[in-house]
Amino acid sequence: xxxxxSQHPDSIINTGLRGVKVASTRxxxxxxxxxxxxxxxxxxxxxxxxATFEEVCYLMxxxxxxxxxxxxxxxxxxxRRRAIDPEMIAALKTRPSSSAPMDILQAGVALLAxxxxxxxxxxxGNELDIGMTLIARMPTLMAAFDRIRNGKEPIxxxxxLGHAANFLYMLTGTAPDPEIARIMDICLVLHAEHSLNASxxxxxxxxxxxxxxxxxxxxxxxxxxxxxxxxxxxxxxxxLLEIGEPGAVDDxxxxxxxxxxxxxxxxxxxxxxxDPRARILQPMVRKMGxxxxxxxxxxxxxxxxxxxxxxxxxxxxxxxxxxxxFYSGALYYQMGIPVDMFTPVFAISRISGWxxxxxxxxxxxxxxxxxxxxxxxxxxxxxCGPEECSFVPVDKR
Ligand SMILES: CC(C)(COP(=O)(O)OP(=O)(O)OC[C@H]1O[C@@H](n2cnc3c(N)ncnc32)[C@H](O)[C@@H]1OP(=O)(O)O)[C@@H](O)C(=O)NCCC(=O)NCCS
Numbered sequence: 001x002x003x004x005x006s007q008h009p010d011s012i013i014n015t016g017l018r019g020v021k022v023a024s025t026r027x028x029x030x031x032x033x034x035x036x037x038x039x040x041x042x043x044x045x046x047x048x049x050x051a052t053f054e055e056v057c058y059l060m061x062x063x064x065x066x067x068x069x070x071x072x073x074x075x076x077x078x079x080r081r082r083a084i085d086p087e088m089i090a091a092l093k094t095r096p097s098s099s100a101p102m103d104i105l106q107a108g109v110a111l112l113a114x115x116x117x118x119x120x121x122x123x124x125g126n127e128l129d130i131g132m133t134l135i136a137r138m139p140t141l142m143a144a145f146d147r148i149r150n151g152k153e154p155i156x157x158x159x160x161l162g163h164a165a166n167f168l169y170m171l172t173g174t175a176p177d178p179e180i181a182r183i184m185d186i187c188l189v190l191h192a193e194h195s196l197n198a199s200x201x202x203x204x205x206x207x208x209x210x211x212x213x214x215x216x217x218x219x220x221x222x223x224x225x226x227x228x229x230x231x232x233x234x235x236x237x238x239x240l241l242e243i244g245e246p247g248a249v250d251d252x253x254x255x256x257x258x259x260x261x262x263x264x265x266x267x268x269x270x271x272x273x274x275d276p277r278a279r280i281l282q283p284m285v286r287k288m289g290x291x292x293x294x295x296x297x298x299x300x301x302x303x304x305x306x307x308x309x310x311x312x313x314x315x316x317x318x319x320x321x322x323x324x325x326f327y328s329g330a331l332y333y334q335m336g337i338p339v340d341m342f343t344p345v346f347a348i349s350r351i352s353g354w355x356x357x358x359x360x361x362x363x364x365x366x367x368x369x370x371x372x373x374x375x376x377x378x379x380x381x382x383x384c385g386p387e388e389c390s391f392v393p394v395d396k397r
Pocket of ligand 1: 016227228229230232261264265268317320324
C-alpha cells in the first residue's frame with residue numbers, strides 16, 4: 001500500500017470486520033471482556049441450568065420465555081413437524097456414504113424448500129413457519145443420514161421424547177437415559193445463539209437480499225462447517241484422540257508451538273476471557289468421564305488447556321482461552337456420536353439463532369433499518385496503462 005493510499009480513509013480495509021457494527025439486535029449479546037453471554041436479556045449460565053432447548057427456541061422466536069401452555073403448544077408443534085418426507089429419505093439414500101454430513105445438511109436445507117408451499121413468500125409469518133420446520137427437521141435429517149450411511153433404516157421419531165432426546169433416539173435407535181438427554185439438551189441451549197458470528201452474519205447477509213429462510217440457513221450451514229468456526233469441535237476431538245493420554249500433552253504442545261499450528265478450540269474473536277460456555281461444559285465433561293469410566297478425555301483436555309494457557313502467556317498472548325468447542329467434543333464422543341456429526345449437532349442448535357436473526361434482518365422496525373449488504377473492496381488488480389486493458393481477441397493472444 002502506498003503512503004497516499006494509506007492516508008486516504010476510503011483505503012482502510014477492515015479484514016474480518018472486527019468491531020464493525022452492521023446491525024442493531026435484540027437477540028443476544030456477547031460481552032467479550034467480561035466473558036458473558038446473554039440471550040434476550042437472560043444470562044447463559046441461568047438458561048443452561050434451568051431452561052430446555054425448546055424454551056430457548058421459543059425465546060429466540062417470540063422474544064419471551066413461554067408459559068407452561070405456550071411451551072406445551074410449541075413442543076407439540078415441533079413434534080408435528082419433525083418427520084421428513086419419504087422423497088427426502090429417498091434422496092439421502094442416493095448420496096455416497098462418504099459424503100460429509102455438513103454438506104448433506106447444507107444441501108438438505110435447500111432441498112427442504114422444495115417441500116414447502118411458498119418458500120419465497122417473504123412475510124414474517126411464513127419465515128417463522130419455515131424457521132419452525134427447520135428447527136424441527138434438521139435433527140431428523142442428520143440422524144437419518146447417519147443411519148443410511150451405516151446401512152441402517154432411518155427411525156421414526158418418538159412422540160414421547162423431547163427435542164434433544166429425540167435426536168439421540170433417531171441417531172442411535174435407543175431412547176437415551178434421561179441424564180444423557182439432559183446433557184444433550186444443555187449442549188443445544190449453549191450453542192443456540194452467539195450474535196454476529198460468521199454463520200449468523202452469513203444468514204443475515206443472504207437474508208438482506210430478500211432471499212428466503214431456506215437460502216439464508218443453507219448458506220449459514222456452509223459457513224459453520226469451516227474449521228475456524230463450527231468445524232473446530234470435530235478438530236478438537238481429533239486432537240484429543242491424537243494426544244491419546246494425559247502424559248502426552250506436553251510433547252504435543254511443544255510440537256504445535258514449534259510448527260506454529262493453532263490449538264483448536266482455543267482463541268476467540270470476541271472473548272478475551274474463557275468462553276462462558278466452556279466454563280459450563282468443562283465440569284460436564286468431568287462428570288461424563290466419571291459416568292463412562294473413561295476420565296482420560298477430561299484429563300487430556302483440562303491439562304491441554306492449562307498448559308496451552310501457560311505457553312500462550314510466555315509468548316505474551318494472555319487473551320487466548322478455551323472456547324465453546326474445546327470441551328463439547330469430548331461430551332459428544334462419550335455419548336457415542338460420530339466425530340463428523342459434532343458440527344451438525346452445533347447446527348441443529350444454532351438454527352434457532354439463525355432463524356431469529358433472519359427475521360430480525362428482514363422485519364425489524366427499529367432504526368437503523370437494514371439494507372442490502374454491499375461492502376466494497378480495494379481494487380489492486382491490473383491496469384494495462386493509464387486506462388483499462390484493451391481487449392485482444394482470443395486468436396491474437
Ligand atoms: C477463533 C479465531 C479464528 C479467532 O481469531 P482472531 O481473534 O481473529 O485472532 P487471530 O486468528 O488473528 O489470532 C491472533 C493471534 O493469536 C494466535 N492464535 C489465536 N488463536 C490461536 C490458537 N487457537 N492457537 C494458537 N495461536 C492462536 C494467532 O496465531 C495470532 O498470532 P500472531 O498475532 O502471532 O499472528 C482463532 O482464535 C482460531 O483460529 N482458533 C482456533 C479455531 C477455533 O477454535 N475456532 C472456534 C472459534 S469459537
